[in-house]
Every structure is written in C-alpha cells, then in structure tokens.
Amino acid sequence: MKKLLATTLALLMVFVTLTPTTTLAQQPIRVYVNGEYFEFPQGQPTEYNGTVVIPMQIFHALGFNNRAYFNEDLPRQGSNFTQVLYNGERVALVATVSVRNPNSQGAMRGVSIETLLEVLPSLGVAVYWEPETRVLRAYTAQGLLTDEERIEAAINAQLQHLQEFGTPCPINTESPSDFLDHTPENIALMEQGIFLMINQHRINNDLTPLIWSDILHQASQAHSQDLIDNNLPIGHRGSDGSRSMDRVRRIAPQSNNGPGENISGAGGGRFSLGTARRAFRDWYNSAGHNINMLTMRQNLPGLTHAGIGIAVGEDGRTIVTLKISNL
Numbered sequence: 001m002k003k004l005l006a007t008t009l010a011l012l013m014v015f016v017t018l019t020p021t022t023t024l025a026q027q028p029i030r031v032y033v034n035g036e037y038f039e040f041p042q043g044q045p046t047e048y049n050g051t052v053v054i055p056m057q058i059f060h061a062l063g064f065n066n067r068a069y070f071n072e073d074l075p076r077q078g079s080n081f082t083q084v085l086y087n088g089e090r091v092a093l094v095a096t097v098s099v100r101n102p103n104s105q106g107a108m109r110g111v112s113i114e115t116l117l118e119v120l121p122s123l124g125v126a127v128y129w130e131p132e133t134r135v136l137r138a139y140t141a142q143g144l145l146t147d148e149e150r151i152e153a154a155i156n157a158q159l160q161h162l163q164e165f166g167t168p169c170p171i172n173t174e175s176p177s178d179f180l181d182h183t184p185e186n187i188a189l190m191e192q193g194i195f196l197m198i199n200q201h202r203i204n205n206d207l208t209p210l211i212w213s214d215i216l217h218q219a220s221q222a223h224s225q226d227l228i229d230n231n232l233p234i235g236h237r238g239s240d241g242s243r244s245m246d247r248v249r250r251i252a253p254q255s256n257n258g259p260g261e262n263i264s265g266a267g268g269g270r271f272s273l274g275t276a277r278r279a280f281r282d283w284y285n286s287a288g289h290n291i292n293m294l295t296m297r298q299n300l301p302g303l304t305h306a307g308i309g310i311a312v313g314e315d316g317r318t319i320v321t322l323k324i325s326n327l
Contacts, residue, residue: 029054032137033061035156043108045136048099052113054136056083056096062125062140063087066094090123126150126178126273128157130170135161147186154273155193158280162200168281178273182312186271191217191308193276194320198293198306201284205294208304213327216259216307219247220321223263224311227319234263234319248325259325260292260303270316279320295324302326 029045029052031038043055059066064087085092095115098107111119113129113136120127126139137160139153161169180186192212199209223238230239238247244261264279283289295303306324 027134029134029136031058032135032160033058034139035137035153035160043110045110046099046108052134053097053099053108053110054113054116055108055110058111058116058138059085062120062123062138064090064123085119085123087123092119092122094119126153128169130161132170133161133165147180147183148189150273151180151186151189151193155189155196155276158193158197158277159200162197162204166204168197168284169277180271180273180275182271182318187310187312190271190276191310194280194308194322195306197276197280198322201280201293207294210295210306210324211304213305213307213325215248215251215327216305216323216325217309218251218307219244219259219309220307220323221309221311222250223247223261224309224319224321227263228311228313228317234265236261236263244323248323259323260295260297261324262289262292262322264320266318266320271310271312271318275310275318275320283322292322292324 029047031040031045031054038058038061040055040057042057045052045054047053056066064085066083066085068083082093083096085094094111096109096111098109100107116136117127117129120138124140128137130136137157139157158169161167195210195212202209223244226232226238227234232239236244244259248259262283264282266275266278266282283293291297303324303326305327306322308323309321310318312318
C-alpha cells in the first residue's frame with residue numbers, strides 16, 4: 001500500500017478573479033502532500049472574500065513547473081494572469097491571483113481552492129478538500145500507480161482524518177478517474193480498508209481492535225453477492241429467507257453466538273476509491289450501525305471478530321456487508 005491516482009493529458013483553462021477583503025478568523029488551512037504535512041516556504045494558505053487561496057508552491061511540491069502565459073486571447077487583468085503548469089506531457093493552464101498574505105510580508109501568488117480542485121485531477125493528481133476542517137490532501141503520480149497503491153493512499157487519507165479528528169472524511173464528488181475495476185484483488189483491498197477504519201474508530205473510543213475472521217468474511221461476501229444477484233433491496237434477509245446467523249452456520253456449523261450485521265450500499269455509488277469511505281460513513285452516521293461497530297449492544301456484548309464482504313454487480317451497484325461475532 002503506497003500513494004495515489006490515474007493519468008490524463010488535458011488542456012484546462014480556468015479563469016477566476018478574486019477581490020481581496022478581510023481574512024476570515026478560522027482555524028488554519030493545512031495542506032498534506034502524499035500524506036505529509038507541507039510547510040510552505042513563502043506565504044501561507046489564506047482566505048479572501050470567502051475563497052481559500054493556496055500558494056503556487058503547491059504545484060512545485062506535486063512535481064510541476066510553471067511559467068507565465070501571455071496571449072492576446074488571454075489578456076492580463078492587473079496582477080491576475082494565467083500560468084502554464086507542466087510535467088512531461090501533462091499540461092494545464094491555470095488562472096492565478098496575487099493577494100496580500102496577512103501571515104507574511106508582501107503579496108502571495110496562488111490559486112483558488114475551486115481552481116485547484118478542477119485543475120489537479122486533469123494533471124493526474126488526486127485531491128481532497130475537507131471544508132469543515134480546512135484540510136487539503138493531494139496525492140501525486142496518479143498514472144504511475146497501481147490500483148493497489150491508489151486504494152492504499154485513499155484508505156490512508158481516511159485513516160489519517162480519523163486519527164486527527166475522530167470523524168470520517170466528508171464525501172467528495174468523484175471523477176471517472178476514481179472508478180475501479182471490481183477485481184478480486186481490488187475488492188479485498190477495499191474490504192481490508194474498511195476493517196482498518198472500523199478498528200481506528202474503536203481505538204478512538206478506547207476499545208480493543210477487532211480480529212479479522214475469514215469465516216465472517218465469507219458469510220458477509222455471500223450475503224452481499226446474494227443481494228446483488230437477486231436484485232434485492234438492502235436488508236438482513238437473504239433470497240432464501242436466511243438470517244445473519246444462518247449464513248455464518250453454513251460456513252461454521254459450530255458457531256453459536258449470533259453476530260451483529262451492518263449492510264451498506266456504499267452511498268449508491270459505483271465501486272471506486274470512495275467505496276470504503278462511503279460505507280464506513282453510512283454506518284458511523286447511523287446510531288444502530290455505529291453501536292454494532294463499537295460492539296456495544298447489550299444483547300451482543302464483547303464481540304471480538306469481524307469480517308467484511310463486498311459484491312459488485314455488472315451495473316456497478318455495490319453492496320458492503322459487515323459481520324461481527326465471537327468465534
């Protein structure tokens with residue numbers, strides 16, 4: 001598991017004019033590049049007129065060069081002008097703005113967060129903006145990474161957010177480059193990613209991490225696949241009328257401790273880099289499902305093992321099932 005996302009060649013033109021006003025008094029804007037906190041050498045991210053402005057050094061940290069671009073079709077508007085970003089064959093035009101940075105001396109050249117979120121994916125960089133916490137995360141070399149590395153980087157971003165803030169990342173709008181082939185390898189990585197999120201959530205609540213169970217994984221996967229194959233709504237009943245414990249006993253007849261079970265449609269989205277985040281967030285935001293993850297049900301005390309199973313239909317429908325039990 002390493003760092004993230006997919007390659008594109010694009011020429012993107014974005015024009016933004018910012019009018020500096022007073023800085024809003026909020027918590028500092030933080031930027032992480034490939035999972036590491038990035039300390040800007042000149043100036044700091046700031047906010048003017050409700051728009052976050054990130055210094056141009058963000059592009060250098062991501063491996064891009066830049067130079068001013070003047071063209072009769074792109075007239076310079078005061079100190080705001082277009083720059084060319086390039087790295088090998090990857091090229092984009094980006095509108096920049098000069099603002100007075102209250103955190104440093106003089107002016108700072110940067111780009112608005114809206115421009116950044118539009119430009120970076122076209123350059124093969126995965127970018128996540130969390131407005132509630134004012135954290136920007138960017139991951140490079142999208143086209144040079146395997147699906148395994150892309151999934152791992154996405155999971156690591158979620159775990160880092162859980163560790164720092166105790167809550168799941170906000171749901172980001174996904175681009176086509178986020179979609180994944182639902183190979184057994186990719187599905188297994190996503191299952192493990194959700195498992196890691198659940199255990200980080202338990203650690204945040206001073207609880208012992210759960211132990212992975214292949215038996216519960218197989219029972220979970222079978223139920224997810226059953227819902228997909230028979231086009232059933234999300235629910236705990238199988239197509240044959242089976243209940244959660246029935247499905248466990250088919251694999252492990254000796255089991256006698258009824259499991260807790262969570263099921264998610266992963267936010268209704270396709271199988272993608274966001275599948276783990278969406279499933280975990282669904283359960284986190286639901287009181288009953290969250291209690292299951294924390295094994296705090298009075299009738300199911302002290303559950304120690306868990307397994308997760310994901311199934312994906314040909315139409316992209318994704319079902320995630322979690323089972324927690326004693327074995």
